[in-house]
Amino acid sequence: MADTRNKNPLKILESVGKELITGVLDDLVGKNVLKLEEEEKKKIYDAKLEDKARVLVDSMRQKRHEAGQIFVQTFLNIEKNSTSIKAPEEIVTGPDESAETTDTLKPCPHEEFLKLCKERAEEIYPIKEIKSRTRLALIICNTEFDHLPLRNGAAHDIMGMKGLLEGLGYSVDVEEKLTARDMESVLCRFAAREEHKSSDSTFLVFMSHGILDGICGTMHSDEKPDVLPYDTIFRIFNNRNCLSLKDKPKVIIVQACRGANRGELWVSDSPAALADSSSQSPENLEEDAIYKTHVEKDFIAFCSSTPHNVSWRDITKGSLFITQLITCFQKYSWRCHLEEVFRKVQKSFEKPNVKAQMPTIERLSMTRYFYLFPGN
Known part of the structure; x- marks a missing residue:
């Protein structure tokens, strides 16, 4: 030759x-x-x-x-x-490096995991050993309602979120077709699970119709509300009622409308702007002082839209918010902590498209950074 x-x-x-x-x-x-x-x-x-x-x-x-x-x-x-x-x-x-897919969860190299755990030990939530931990996650999704429209495309959201959370090491329970009372019962049972003691975190995912203050059950109507208040979720999993998850990240994901407004407006180049005159007064400050730990701590809620505004769903692909959330977790959770991943989701909605919405981080009481370290 x-x-x-x-x-x-x-x-x-x-x-x-x-x-x-x-x-x-x-x-x-x-x-x-x-x-x-x-x-x-x-x-x-x-x-x-x-x-x-x-x-x-x-x-x-x-x-x-x-x-x-x-x-x-x-x-x-x-x-x-x-x-x-x-x-x-x-x-x-x-x-060919360019052939790397973006529809799978990118793992965190073990060396990077060990390095971050050592260098930022005082700044990040501790991660339990993969062999012994028992991470649990819960998805509640209402698709069919007695008096509200069918949520077409919701099956894609369930499949996508279940696959994502399983990839992150969580055993996932999926509950569907629940009234507000049923949802509360499911949450109480889930909070009482023994596995939380040997877990390092949990995810709670809610996908349904919604109003400003809560998530709609399957029997909701204007005449007879059937709503699970957001406060109820936080109460069930706070440090008074769920000691097994004390000092551990509790991540709440909400895909639901929070009002009927479209969350968009036409603006000019005028410097004039409306000021928000609302003020926030501390609640339960006296009561919190009685306890040796804060009643509500280590929570983060990520909602699909700002208060009073709608969230959008593609009937063939699923919710815009859930789709972007999954994509950002797949691409960035190997090196970014949870709040950074959420900000990347928000960034993807920064320029209003055909339909406008802005995901919002709320009731953030996490005192450390939460890294998921996929694969570790």
Whole structure:
């Protein structure tokens, strides 16, 4: 075999490229995927190497759409790391980094995990050993209602969030078709689970219709409200009622409308702006002082929209918020703490598209950074 080490690399590439493309063209003609006449086939077979592509193009001018689809599919079907022609050693390459998918959870390298745990030990929530921890997560999703519209596309949200949380090491319970009273009962049972004692965190995901102060049960109507108040969720999992999760991150994800406003407006370049005159007064300050620990601590709630505004859902793909949330967890949770991941979700909604909404972080009482360290 002739030594190719001193040959011009560009000439080698040109030769390999011509042979590869010619092989594909011959294969297309041989299998008659373009359904050419016999006379047209003969012209292509008899053509010189450099003329084959031109002759084939002339033959398929009347079938441009079909030809385009066939060419794309043919090249996609070629195995990524092999062809029918052996390339010289000098130009054989490794895996294509650009082929990395973005629809899977990127793991955190173990070295990075150990480094962060050591360097930021006082700043981050401790992570229990993967072999002994028993992480639990709960998804509550209402799709069908007695008096409210069907939430088409919600099945995609359930599947996506369940897959994400399982990838992060949580055993996931999914509950559907619940009234407000049923939701409260499910939450109380979940909070009492023994596994929380050997866990380091939990996720609570709520997907339903909603109003400003809570999540709608399946029997909700204007005349007879059926609503689980947000305060009830925090009460069930606070340090008074759920000691097993004391000092551990409790992450609440809410995909629900919080009003009927669309969350968008037209603005001018005028510097004039409306000031929010609302003030916040501390609640339960006296009562909290009685206890040795804060009643409500280590929570973070991430809601799909700001108060009084709607959230949007694609009936074929699922909620815009849940879709972006999953994507950002997959791409960034290996190196970003939870609040950073949430901010990246917010960033993706920064410029209002056809439908506007702005996810919001609320009732944040976490005193450390929560890293999920996928794979660790």
